[in-house]
Amino acid sequence: xxxxxxxxxxxxxxxxxxxxxxxxxxxxxxxxxxxxxxxxxxxxxxxxxxxxxxxxxxxxxxxxxxxxxxxxxxxxxxxxxxxxxxxxxxxxxxxxxxxxxxxxxxxxxxxxxxxxxxxxxxxxxxxxxxxxxxxxxxxxxxxxxxxxxxxxxxxxxxxxxxxxxxxxxxxxxxxxxxxxxxxxxxxxxxxxxxxxxx
Amino acid sequence: xxxxxxxxxxxxxxxxxxxxxxxxxxxxxxxxxxxxxxxxxxxxxxxxxxxxxxxxxxxxxxxxxxxxxxxxxxxxxxxxxxxxxxx
Numbered sequence: 001x002x003x004x005x006x007x008x009x010x011x012x013x014x015x016x017x018x019x020x021x022x023x024x025x026x027x028x029x030x031x032x033x034x035x036x037x038x039x040x041x042x043x044x045x046x047x048x049x050x051x052x053x054x055x056x057x058x059x060x061x062x063x064x065x066x067x068x069x070x071x072x073x074x075x076x077x078x079x080x081x082x083x084x085x086x087x088x089x090x091x092x093x094x095x096x097x098x099x100x101x102x103x104x105x106x107x108x109x110x111x112x113x114x115x116x117x118x119x120x121x122x123x124x125x126x127x128x129x130x131x132x133x134x135x136x137x138x139x140x141x142x143x144x145x146x147x148x149x150x151x152x153x154x155x156x157x158x159x160x161x162x163x164x165x166x167x168x169x170x171x172x173x174x175x176x177x178x179x180x181x182x183x184x185x186x187x188x189x190x191x192x193x194x195x196x197x198x
Numbered sequence: 199x200x201x202x203x204x205x206x207x208x209x210x211x212x213x214x215x216x217x218x219x220x221x222x223x224x225x226x227x228x229x230x231x232x233x234x235x236x237x238x239x240x241x242x243x244x245x246x247x248x249x250x251x252x253x254x255x256x257x258x259x260x261x262x263x264x265x266x267x268x269x270x271x272x273x274x275x276x277x278x279x280x281x282x283x284x285x
Contacts, residue, residue: 015284022267022272022275023266023267026267026271027262040267040274040275043267044274044275044278047275047278047279048278048279048282051279051283090219091216093219094215094217095215095216097218097219097247097251098215098247101250104250105246105250110246110250111250111253113250113253113254113256113257114253118257119257119260119261122257123261137258141255141258141259142261142262143262144259147225162220166219169219169258172258173254
């Protein structure tokens with residue numbers, strides 16, 4: 001009754017179009033919740049909501065983005081409160097990134113990201129980022145979404161995505177450089193290439 | 199001198215630094231992408247930071263988990279969907 005006749009009928013095509021994105025939504029759920037049990041609950045609720053709202057999905061649009069939006073909204077609704085986060089202008093963040101690079105060079109870590117496998121430290125660092133910044137980094141850097149697509153998932157303007165993304169990257173860099181410094185991974189050319197943990 | 203190289207020389211280092219992330223994310227117009235690429239190729243001041251940020255992004259992208267959720271988890275989700283009307 002009153003349903004758009006061009007919209008997919010309930011359940012029609014859901015298994016063919018939405019279910020293939022289950023792995024992607026599961027990964028996004030894990031990044032949001034940082035807890036395997038919570039992630040499974042979020043994943044299941046996301047797909048149940050998607051099934052119930054399947055008639056609102058527009059055929060031909062990006063289903064993954066639609067599912068991520070449902071997933072993120074479901075996650076937000078489950079939170080008691082969200083702490084306000086301060087943002088700087090994206091351009092200021094870009095300049096702050098230059099300061100991080102200068103600091104890395106002066107401490108012998110200008111090539112740290114190409115020289116050493118920091119995979120485990122990056123995963124830990126991502127979990128330490130404030131939620132708003134982590135969401136932006138996960139969507140753009142891990143899921144390969146555009147600024148516009150990420151903005152749609154998070155329901156914010158593109159400028160906000162840029163601010164959050166740039167700040168998130170800078171914070172992550174600072175965490176990684178501190179980790180490398182503490183682990184004694186600054187360059188020492190006389191000893192040749194270093195491997196983390198050696 | 200080609201047009202991209204000319205545009206690149208017209209850009210200041212400050213302007214390039216302000217758009218470095220947008221450049222690395224390929225979020226700029228083709229003309230601006232070309233101009234910044236031309237600037238970076240000839241700027242000893244900007245290129246090291248570009249190289250640093252590019253290596254950082256590659257490192258971050260490399261940690262994307264490709265492991266699918268356990269089969270049992272997938273089955274539980276599918277069972278819940280079937281219980282709610284999925285054929």
